[in-house]
Structure formats: C-alpha cells, structure tokens
Amino acid sequence: MFVVHMFFCLLLAWMLAGTASAHDPIKLYMPDAPPLTLHDYENGHGMAGDVVLAALARIGKLTHIVAEPWPRAQINVSRGRNMLIIPLSRTPEREELYTWIASIMELERAFFSLDEPVENFAQARERYRRIGVGMGTAQVGILQRQGFSDEQIVQLKLGENPAHLLSLRRIDAWFTGVPEALYIWESSAYREQDLRRSPTLASTGLYLGCSKDCDAQLVEQLRTAISELEQDGVSQRLRQAYLPLLPDP
Structure with a gap:
C-alpha cells in the first residue's frame, strides 16, 4: 500500500530532519476518525493525518500526537500556545478561536x-x-x-x-x-x-489549525510546506491511498 511506504519514508525524514527540535516536539491534537485521521501507526494516519505529518517532516519538526475527546481537544488547542489540531472545519463559530494555517482537503x-x-x-x-x-x-x-x-x-x-x-x-x-x-x-x-x-x-474545508496564540514563523513554514506538497502531487497520492477502501455511493 502506497501510504505505508510513504509514511515510513516520511518518518525517517522526520527523525533525521527533526533532530535539532527533538526536545521540543509540537503537539498535534487529532481524533481517531477514519479515514480522515487514524492513530494506527502501522497503516498510516489517514487522509488528513498523513498530509500534516508530511508537512511537519518537511520543516523538520518532531510531533507528539495527542488523543483527547474532540470537544476537549478543541478547547485546549484554542486556549493553548503553538498547539496544532486536525481535521478542523472552518466554521463561523470557530473562526475567531484559532489560527487557520491551511486547508488540507474539502x-x-x-x-x-x-x-x-x-x-x-x-x-x-x-x-x-x-x-x-x-x-x-x-x-x-x-x-x-x-x-x-x-x-x-x-x-x-x-x-x-x-x-x-x-x-x-x-x-x-x-x-x-x-x-x-x-x-x-x-x-x-x-x-x-x-x-x-x-x-x-x-461542504467545508478541513484545515490544519493552530492555537490562537501561534508562532508566526511556524504558521508560515507549515503553510508553505502544505502548499508544496499539494503542488508536487504528494498530498493527492497520500489521500488517494485510502479511497480504494471506500465503496461506490
């Protein structure tokens, strides 16, 4: 399965590139919501999860995945600092609560x-x-x-x-x-x-969000990385790897 191979390649790059930040991993809050996000390390982290981890690997950041009840996760990230969260729909109720980094998928x-x-x-x-x-x-x-x-x-x-x-x-x-x-x-x-x-x-965009108090350099780095992954076709391949599991409507 392409996503498994890609994930381990990204994991290796992530470990090598992220050595300098090993003592300061970024918290990434995400629910176990297949196929968008998964906590199964062997088979990848889902359509949105794989894209975000690839972006973090590209900028050399270590990540600590946090699993909490979804309502609590949203509150903690909103009130925290430099915490990431996926997959977050950009709705009117949430607009002023987060820093919106980039859309991952519709x-x-x-x-x-x-x-x-x-x-x-x-x-x-x-x-x-x-x-x-x-x-x-x-x-x-x-x-x-x-x-x-x-x-x-x-x-x-x-x-x-x-x-x-x-x-x-x-x-x-x-x-x-x-x-x-x-x-x-x-x-x-x-x-x-x-x-x-x-x-x-x-239909709404699923975003990578960050705390309202979020480092501007981190936001710009991730925004650029996600844009590059999309332009290079990597994001599409990562998402597509999960679609054969879905039957026709």
Whole structure:
C-alpha cells in the first residue's frame, strides 16, 4: 500500500530532519476518525493525518500526537500556545478561536439512512426525529443553522458506533462526512444492508489549525510546506491511498 511506504519514508525524514527540535516536539491534537485521521501507526494516519505529518517532516519538526475527546481537544488547542489540531472545519463559530494555517482537503457531508434518501435539508427536518452526528463536530453547527431542533440532533461520543445505532433504528439518519460514513459502514457488520445516501448538502474545508496564540514563523513554514506538497502531487497520492477502501455511493 502506497501510504505505508510513504509514511515510513516520511518518518525517517522526520527523525533525521527533526533532530535539532527533538526536545521540543509540537503537539498535534487529532481524533481517531477514519479515514480522515487514524492513530494506527502501522497503516498510516489517514487522509488528513498523513498530509500534516508530511508537512511537519518537511520543516523538520518532531510531533507528539495527542488523543483527547474532540470537544476537549478543541478547547485546549484554542486556549493553548503553538498547539496544532486536525481535521478542523472552518466554521463561523470557530473562526475567531484559532489560527487557520491551511486547508488540507474539502469534506462533503450528506445524510445516510436505510430508507429512501432525502433530497434536501427541508425534507430531513420533516422526516427525521433523531439524527446522529459526532459530538463537537461541524455537523452540529450545520444542522443548527439549518433549523433543526436540539431534540433532532443526537450527538454521539467517540466510540459510539453510528452504523450500529442506524442498523437498530435508534437513529433515523446519520449526518456526517461522506468518506467517514462509507469507511465505517464498509468495516461494520452491517455492510450487507443497503446504506442510502442523500446528495451532498454541505461542504467545508478541513484545515490544519493552530492555537490562537501561534508562532508566526511556524504558521508560515507549515503553510508553505502544505502548499508544496499539494503542488508536487504528494498530498493527492497520500489521500488517494485510502479511497480504494471506500465503496461506490
């Protein structure tokens, strides 16, 4: 798998180039949210994780990956100094809380259900009584801005399996990023059931963010590194390595 080979190459470069900063690793907060970010070192760190680690390797920075509940991670990074966080959607609610370094990828979002899919938010508001969304994710704010009630929005904690809840009809639909839904469903025990998908109803850039108090030189170095990785085609190859795992909608 290309991503595994690439990751170990990047890891070696990271270790060699980062010797000077070995005593000052940068904290990178990221959830275990496959296929966007993963904590599995053997198989890589996901579509966004691999790109950011490649950028950090390119500027010679050692990294300490921090795994915390997503809502707490966002608070800690926002109030801290020189802390990085991925994958963070740039929403109006978050705009003034972080330093936005660079967009890593665009994330399309849709409703997933076992019934006839909805065509728009208006249909979803009428049809769904309970919609599963990840706690602390941009999906919560998107639904709130679209007029969904708090009773309709069921915030799921990390570790709660939305595929299981959907299969048991404990939620009527799941509103999430398209890669995440397809990846989790294909890896679940329920993949033989017919998962139905609405059209893409929202799309936001997934960013590498930093604390509001963030070193300007670090921001510029990472911004340049991510731009170079994109121009060189490395970012696209790293992201593409995870896509064969996803079934067609």
